[in-house]
Amino acid sequence: MNDTLTQLLNRSSMPRLAEPAPDTEQLNRILRAGLLAPDHAYLRPTRLTVVAGAARERLGELFVQAAEASGTPLAEDKRQKMRQNPLRAPTIIVAACCPQVHDKVPEIEQIASTAAAVSLMQTAIDAMGYGSMWRTGDMAYHPLVKEAFGLTENDHLLAFLYVGTPLGNAKNRDAFAWQDCVKPFAE
Numbered sequence: 001m002n003d004t005l006t007q008l009l010n011r012s013s014m015p016r017l018a019e020p021a022p023d024t025e026q027l028n029r030i031l032r033a034g035l036l037a038p039d040h041a042y043l044r045p046t047r048l049t050v051v052a053g054a055a056r057e058r059l060g061e062l063f064v065q066a067a068e069a070s071g072t073p074l075a076e077d078k079r080q081k082m083r084q085n086p087l088r089a090p091t092i093i094v095a096a097c098c099p100q101v102h103d104k105v106p107e108i109e110q111i112a113s114t115a116a117a118v119s120l121m122q123t124a125i126d127a128m129g130y131g132s133m134w135r136t137g138d139m140a141y142h143p144l145v146k147e148a149f150g151l152t153e154n155d156h157l158l159a160f161l162y163v164g165t166p167l168g169n170a171k172n173r174d175a176f177a178w179q180d181c182v183k184p185f186a187e
């Protein structure tokens, strides 16, 4: 079995991620691999933003601001957790879909293209010996957060892709009952 297939058949999200993160050249290859995702009519709906270093702290502040925008302050422990969330990895790739109106390509296909981009980036990240975790949560859907990433209400923030060097081991996939999700087409 070749390395890519072995890697795919053992793929695992890595929730604990530390330094080092991919360097600039590696990151550019990861972004490029993602943006080569299948894309019906080449509408290029996917937008990627890299958040690293001190920008993660600004993102944490934005999360707190968004969470408190309704007027109810968070309890201090929740505020701290929210502020710390972006520090869970050295680099975060934010993936968004900005769907275009097109007579042959509905929005769902454009969202699917962005989701494929995230998955391909995860594969590229794994191939380089790093790890990643696809996260969303309430913040991915909050208008203030979307606005900060230049997104309108019609756009979708699909992923905070946390990237870094994995701590801990990948899951064992031996017991994965993938056959349960496969069914024949009955004529």
Ligand SMILES: Cc1cc2nc3c(=O)[nH]c(=O)nc-3n(C[C@H](O)[C@H](O)[C@H](O)COP(=O)(O)O)c2cc1C
Residues within 6 Å of the ligand: 011, 012, 013, 014, 133, 134, 135, 136, 137, 158, 171
């Ligand atoms: C669109 C999307 C959003 C997700 N958001 C979260 C999240 O906010 N928090 C989380 O713990 N896992 C989230 N996950 C799941 C993890 O990325 C991961 O797939 C899951 O923990 C299972 O691990 P595995 O990928 O190793 O099978 C999300 C997955 C997808 C596809």
